[in-house]
Amino acid sequence: MNDAKTDKQLRLYVGLVASGGFLCLLWAGISVTAVSPGKLLYLATLTVIIAAANGPLIVLRIRSESRSFSSTSGAILIAAATVPLPWVILCTAVGVLASKIFLRDKLKITFNVAKDTMAATAGATVAYLLHVRPDADLSLTVPSVPRLVAGLALAAVAYAIVDDLLGNTVMALATRTSWLQAARRNWDVVVTVRVINVGLAVLIALVVAQEELLIVAMVPAVFALQFATKNQIRQRADQEAWARLASSTDRLNVTELTSVLHAAVTRAPGLFSADEAEVELRDLRPPQLVRGSAGRVGYEGPAETAPARAGSFIEAPLEGPDAEAAGVLRLHFRKPVKLSDSEHNKLRIFASSLYTAIRNARAYAELTRISAENAYAAAHDPLTGLANRRELLEQATEIFRARKADGMCAMLLIDLNHFKEVNDTLGHGAGDEVLREVANRLEASASPGDLVARLGGDEFAVLFTGLPAPAVATHRAEAMLADLERNIVVDGMQLTVEAAGGIAMAPASGGVQELMRRADVAMYQAKRSGQRTAVYAHARDTADVGRLMLGGELSRAVAEHEFVVDFQPIVDLGSGEVISAEALARWHHPEHGSLSPMQFLETVERSGQLPAFADAVLEQSLTAYRMWREAGFDLPVAVNVSPRSLLDETFPSAVLSRLAGHGVAADRLVLELAETLTLSQLEVVDRALSELRNAGVRLALDDFGTGVSSLSVLSRVPVHQLKIDREFVTAVETSSEAAAVIRSTVDLARSLHLTVVAEGVESEPQRHALWELGCVAGQGHLFARPMSSGRLLASLQRGSGGRPGALADVLHNAGSVVRMPHRRSPGHGRSALPHLPA
Known part of the structure; x- marks a missing residue:
């Protein structure tokens, strides 16, 4: 349809050009004057020259259309310089017709004759007006050379304007391009040909002005010049074409x-x-x-x-x-x-x-x-498609090197329990299927930015990134391992996968290898204690040789009373009043200074000195309670209990004996138990806790939310109090996860009629946030750092805002805290809240 439209436009346009050419011929026929028979040879030769010049110097194809460039303008300029205007038009029409008569396309013949006739009319008219050829007869007189050159140059311009206007228009219609695109094609070739034509016309006009018959000799000269020019132009065009080919192949x-x-x-x-x-x-x-x-x-x-x-x-x-x-x-x-x-x-x-x-x-x-594929294979496990050990180490190293400030990093190391039994019983094919399913579940449970890897065998690792608080790593790990316990169907059989996981936070020094070592230590700790997960604790790291050296000094420390107890008050978040205090033990070592329980507790537990150590801490705690009570402050005292102490059948009676010896009611003593207390599954532990609770001793579950058996412990151990871990408190303002844990803990405690204490409260915004979440009690540096029993009594007597027993103003929007003076000590800091046995 587009081709039919184009052909219609072409025919209409050629008709208009043909009409213009016919009018030019009609005027020439009317205006022409008779010539003598002697001049007919000159006119015939001039017509032959025009016909010869109309042959193409070079033919260029534009899409499906061809366009030729010739020296026609040169021959017409010769005519314009030597014969009257009507004869220029007639000779051009006859010469062009003679050169195109053998074309099969009548439309092309008509267009070319009409176009060249109109262009010749324009050029010859300019030459006539400039008196290049003013005579009406055929006498060969030529003006001065400057006038001849200037006149023919302007005549060539007029010819070129008409020729290009008509020719480029028909090419634009035929190729469906713009007129400018058609005009720009090979413009340098066109200009070169036209300049040569002007020079040719001037030369021949000067020659025939000397002798008319020399026009006959110009015919072969025109052919020779045209042949030479054609070869030169073709050679140049060919070079340009090869250059375009080279450029195209380069692309x-x-x-x-x-x-x-x-x-x-x-x-x-x-x-x-x-x-x-x-x-x-x-x-x-x-x-x-x-x-x-x-x-x-x-x-x-x-x-x-x-x-x-x-x-x-x-x-x-x-x-x-x-x-x-x-x-x-x-x-x-x-x-x-x-x-x-x-x-x-x-x-x-x-x-x-x-x-x-x-x-x-x-x-x-x-x-x-x-x-x-090779890079992927080098970085991934072929069975599961997870990252391998090498990729895990490289990515973790890159993250550590970047040290981005968008959260903390932690490593979870996972080992499947009893996986060898699957391979031995069902075969390695079934074992591979289990490993692939484990990998899929770990990836599905991972958060964006986490990296899940298979280290080999049945060992997996997860690199947690962007953690708002360390405790969040424990919750993510718990969710992952809980997801693994859903049944896996292999060959029609339902299998249950159990795993143990060790969690370690990225260390300040030591890099990735140290992080993995710590996670491995924690993982084996989880396996030994029967827990689902365990968090790396420096105190449990047997690689710490310096800690082991302290074992030989424990007997002296107990005998010489190097273990002392400081107390941190627990405050009502709303009123700011002190409601109890937690006992925190320190070892005042003569050489190493003040040591926290993290540095010596495991050594104490393994040394056989645990009963004496626990008795010393309980003795100092009950002594402090009596001093406060006698001063008018009846503050229950909380003492941390080691799980190993509960394995001692004499522990309950020793505690009750101390209470009786000091005349302290059993409900004024709170024993804080670690949330990860899986030993409660043993009968001896159950009996010990039941005996203490029945006697009136109150029980608290410490660091609630960081362990893996919260509900199971609560179902076996009827505690009176839950203590929210400090890591959740630290992140309560910035982490929705932390806030959700605190809110759920408070709701759980209310349903079970338990009290809740938040550990590590360090700012007023945290106090407000905890209060809004329903938590009514807390302890931390916002209120007071750990201090001796005497200094705590003095602070209670001094009070806040004229209120004895209060360490902070009543909570309101502009509430403030009265900070207590404290003794600077290496052991008094954020890390000084240990799991301390009684």
């Missing part, structure tokens, strides 16, 4: 196949003056096709679904000397076109270069794929 030298094909189909149309170009890759299933025109890709996809194209095609196979053809390169023309031998050679070279580029791009893609 094919890219490593991505799609880019190669896009470059080919967008460069080939301009290179071979085609309407479109397409590449069909037949060695693909299904065959693929890419089609495009100059600067634009029109279609890309299966060859069988490509839109059909009418017109003619010229094909070049894409093949090498020793391989089958990969496909074909096609040039599409709206009308039949015949390529020259030179163009055929260029097409073969371009197709060969395209074939080489396609093979290179495919080879590069294959190398890239193999390299990516």
Whole structure:
């Protein structure tokens, strides 16, 4: 439909040009004067020269249309300089008609005759007006050389304006491009030809002015000059064409196949003056096709679904000397076109270069794929697809090196319990299926930014990143391991996977290897104690040789009373009044200074000195209670209990004996138990706790929320109080997870009629946040640091705001805290809240 519209526009346009040419001829026929028979030879020769000059110096094809550049303007300028204006028009029309008479296309004959006639009329009219040829007869008189050159130059400009206007318009219509695009094509060739034509016309006009008959000798001269000019122009055009070919083939030298094909189909149309170009890759299933025109890709996809194209095609196979053809390169023309031998050679070279580029791009893609597979295989476990140990170490090292301030990092090391039994009973195939399912569940449970890895065998690791608080790592680990306990169906059998996990926070020094070592220590601690997870504790790290050296000094420390007890008050968050105090033991070592329980507690537990140590702490705690009570402050005292103490059948009676010896009611003593107290599954522990509770001693579950058996412990151990771990309190303002844990703990405590104490309260915003979440009691540096029993009594007597027994103002929006003076000591800091046995 577009072609029919274009042909209609062309016919209309050619009709208008033909009308203009006919009017020019009509005027010339009316205005022409008779000539003598002797002048007919000159006019005939001039007509022959015009016909000869109308032959193409060079033919350039623009898409499906061809355009020739000739020296017609030169011959017409000769006529304008030597004969009257009407004869210039008549000789031009006859000469152009004679040169085009053998064309089969009548439309082209009509257009070319009319166009050159109108252009000759314009050029000859300018020459006439400038008196280059003012005489009405055929006498050969030539003006001065300057006037001749100037006149013919301006006449050439007038000729060029009309010739280019008419010629470029028809090319724009035929090729469906803009007029400027048609005008810009090979403008330098056109200018060169026109300048040569002016010089040729001036030269011949000066020659024939000397002798009229020399016009006959100019015929072979015109042919020779035209032949020489044609060769020069063709040589230049050929060089430019080869340069464009080289530039186009250079554009094919890219490593991505799609880019190669896009470059080919967008460069080939301009290179071979085609309407479109397409590449069909037949060695693909299904065959693929890419089609495009100059600067634009029109279609890309299966060859069988490509839109059909009418017109003619010229094909070049894409093949090498020793391989089958990969496909074909096609040039599409709206009308039949015949390529020259030179163009055929260029097409073969371009197709060969395209074939080489396609093979290179495919080879590069294959190398890239193999390299990516090798890189993936080097960094991932082949069975599960998880990152392997090497990838885990590299990524963790990179994270540590970056030291981003968007949270903390932790490592969870996981080992499947009794996995060997699966392999031995069901075979390694079933074991592999279990490992793959474990990997899938770990990845599904991981948070964005976490890295899950398989270290080998049944050992996995998870690198947690962006943690708002260390306690969040415990909750994420708990969720992951709980998810693993869902049944796995293998070969129709339901299996239950149990695992133990060790958690370690990223250390300040030591790097990734130290982090993994600590997680491994914690994991084996979890296995030994029967827990699901365990958090790395320096006190339990047997690699600390210096800590072991303290074992021989314990007997002396107990005998010489080097163990002392400080007390940290527990405050009503609303009123600021002190409601109890927690006993915190310190070892005042003569050489090492003040040591926290983290540094010596495990050594005490393994040394056999635990009963004496626990008795010393309980003695000092009850003594402090009596002093406060006698001063009017009846504050229950909380003492941490080691799980190992509960294994001692004499422990309950020793506690009750101390209470009786000091005359202290049993309900004024609170024994704090670690949440990870899995020993409560033993009968001896159950009996010890029941005996103490029945006697009136109150029980508290310490560090609630960080362990793995919160509900199970609560179901076995009927405690009176829950203590929220300091890590949740630290993150309560910034972490929704921490706030959710605190809120759920408070709700649980209310339902069980338990009290809740928040540990590590250090700021007023934390106090407000805890109060809004329903927590009514807390302890921390906001109110007071650990201190001796005497200093605590003095602070209670001094009070806050004239209220004895209060350490802070009543909670309100502008509430403030009266900070107490404290003794600076290495053991008095945030880390000074140990799990201390009684």
